[in-house]
Amino acid sequence: MLHDMLDDLFAPLSQALENRLTTLTVQETGTVTHVGQGIAYVSGLPGVQAEELVRFPDGLFGMAYNLDADEIGVILLGDSTAVMAGAEVRRTERVVDVPVGHALLGRVVDATGQPLDHKGRVRTVERRPIERPAPAIMDRAPVTVPLQTGLKVVDALIPIGRGQRELILGDRQTGKTAIALDTILNQRDGDVLCVYCAIGQRSAAVAKVIADLHAYGALDTCIVVVASGEDPPGLQFITPYAATTMAEYFMEQGRDVLIVYDDLTRHARAYRELSLLLRRPPGREAYPGDIFYIHSRLLERSTHLRPEHGGGSLTALPIVETQVQNLSAYIPTNLISIADGQLYLSPELFQKGLLPAVDVGKSVSRVGGKTQLPAYRSVAGDLRLSYAQFEELETFSRFGTRLDERTRQTIERGRRVREVLKQPQYATLSAADQIASLHAVVEGLFDVLTPDEVSVAEQAVRRAVSERLPDICTRIEAGEPLEGAGHDALLRVAREAIEMRVE
Ligand SMILES: Nc1ncnc2c1ncn2[C@@H]1O[C@H](COP(=O)(O)OP(=O)(O)OP(=O)(O)O)[C@@H](O)[C@H]1O
Ligand SMILES: [Mg+2]
Structure with missing residues (x-):
């Protein structure tokens, strides 16, 4: 009888004790031995892994970086002024994640x-x-x-x-x-x-x-x-x-x-x-x-x-x-x-x-x-090379050498290409707009203008092409090459746009 009573009395107690025991965990803790600007040295964390996240007091985290035999070097991921020598450091057993x-x-x-x-x-x-x-x-x-x-x-x-x-x-x-x-x-x-x-x-x-x-x-x-x-x-x-x-x-x-x-x-x-x-x-x-x-x-x-x-x-x-x-x-x-x-x-x-x-x-x-996009290749395939050539010739022509007609033409064309390649900030262009401008300059349509006039003419060409040839623009964006008919249409519209602007 007494036995049963004691059992009833102690059963919840032992139950509670058992629950308590199962949640007991062992945690490695280390101690800060040295703090620098942005780093700390910690001793007493023998099991820590490379790049493991470790926790300092006040919720500050660090990343274990140098793992030496008796000490680890930790990169602090927060303000180091809060860390003191002697502070406790705990392992988290996970790496830095976001x-x-x-x-x-x-x-x-x-x-x-x-x-x-x-x-x-x-x-x-x-x-x-x-x-x-x-x-x-x-x-x-x-x-x-x-x-x-x-x-x-x-x-x-x-x-x-x-x-x-x-x-x-x-x-x-x-x-x-x-x-x-x-x-x-x-x-x-x-x-x-x-x-x-x-x-x-x-x-x-x-x-x-x-x-x-x-x-x-x-x-x-x-x-x-x-x-x-x-x-x-x-x-x-x-x-x-x-x-x-x-x-x-x-x-x-x-x-x-x-x-x-x-x-x-x-x-x-x-x-x-x-x-x-x-x-x-x-x-x-x-x-x-x-x-x-x-x-x-x-x-x-x-x-x-x-x-x-x-x-x-x-x-x-x-x-x-x-x-x-x-x-x-x-x-x-x-x-x-x-x-x-x-x-x-x-x-x-x-x-x-x-x-x-x-x-x-x-x-x-x-x-x-x-x-x-293929259209670039058909329009400006060798532009890079000819532009490099122009830059070299331009430097050369500064020495006052007399130039033959072809060299002079290359330089004049190059100057207009350079004008076309200029672009202000926050004014990105679609592929079709870019092709319209590049095509016009490569075909020599801007040669009749002075370099200062190119920028306005270029805008006129772009506007005309996007208004009058929307299906060619769609085809360029879709990755189709610029074939003969499209090429001619582009040339015609661009030429008209430039003439209208000049008048
Ligand atoms: N295409 C452009 N047309 C007009 N202004 C431009 C163009 N590109 C850059 N700028 C101007 O030039 C200045 C410097 O540009 P930016 O800040 O991009 O240079 P950065 O090389 O990143 O400079 P930092 O070395 O300071 O990082 C800015 O005022 C910017 O507006
Ligand atoms: Mg910058």
């Missing part, structure tokens, strides 16, 4: 996916690690579809394909961001989603880009991922990887995605800062030995997938800043060798007002030629 999904479109977020735009929480359901292996060689398809930038000089002379990595490099204030931004704006009515990843820039510059995206109606199909110059170097370092993971989500769903990294010079600098603080041996220009690898593994994630894998693509436009036009500095040469081509922006052209300041001679697209 939210992915459609809810991110139209949003401005930081490298961890936290909103920066006061539009409330980003409602995503899935998270993916920021570092993911690049698609295998057998999963990749050749680059065949053009990515229209809307800029004549790029689309006609240095075409970019979907899945390509094309570097934009040049000195400061030469219009690098402008080219990337125009390319994003040109996708607003198309099927390409965009990710603009700002690394280490002034907040005002980023705010201007966001305002432009908003003003020109491109923000809704765009994700902006920002780590500005005043953010901790750890955040700046992980930002491009996080942005790429967000972009890959759409690529894996079969979408075409464009990602702009603005810019990787600052990314390299943030990584150099962290590496030096983590006492990694410095190499050339004090960059650590793995600086090539951090960029190659990032850019290798851009590709065109085979149809079995959805056929999506990720096109990358990494931006690099050069100093006094030095293309052979460490980071620019590394990136030139990783990417599939480069657009080089020259400060001299910028000063002369030849905008976009693309130096055609120093720019190249290693896969784009095959991807160009």
